[in-house]
Amino acid sequence: MPTSRWTISDLAQEFSITPRTIRFYEDQGIVSPAREGRQRVYAARDRARLKLALRGKRLGLQLSDIRALIDMYDGPGTTEPQLRSYLSVLNRHRESLSRQREDIDETLAEIAEQERQCLALLDGR
CATH class of the missing domain: 1.10.1660.10 (Multidrug-efflux Transporter Regulator; Chain: A; Domain 2)
Structure with a gap:
């Protein structure tokens, strides 16, 4: 109901x-x-x-972005400004996540290299 x-x-x-x-x-x-x-x-x-x-x-998304986007829908007018703002927030967030992914990939590659070196040292004993 x-x-x-x-x-x-x-x-x-x-x-x-x-x-x-x-x-x-x-x-x-x-x-x-x-x-x-x-x-x-x-x-x-x-x-x-x-x-x-x-x-x-x-x-x-950050709480400030969430609140700003939600508050925009309470305002008068068309949805075009809200949609453009939302696209901007999404693009900024995507860029941030892409940078984080690159950092994680670099860190994982470094860990793999350190593991390889450790195993090589252990095998050499």
Whole structure:
């Protein structure tokens, strides 16, 4: 049965995350649940923003980039500026990951060389 209101437990279960994670995103201003007594009640907007934040996290984006991208969708106008900004963030992130991969490849090559030298020394004894 579709709903337009969710509890923290509902969202935690739906996205396979902990309530603490949702509270973190609340502290960061990404979601802003209403309160009914002591219970947090999340609207469709909160659910969508949480989903986008988790997607950004899976991509390895910085929290500041995630928040800026999500906040852009709340603004007026067309989606073109948001999409261009998102492409820019994705390109920067891809470049960063490519540099990290190069560093890792170099480190793995150095480890292989050190292992080869160690084995050669052990064989020479």
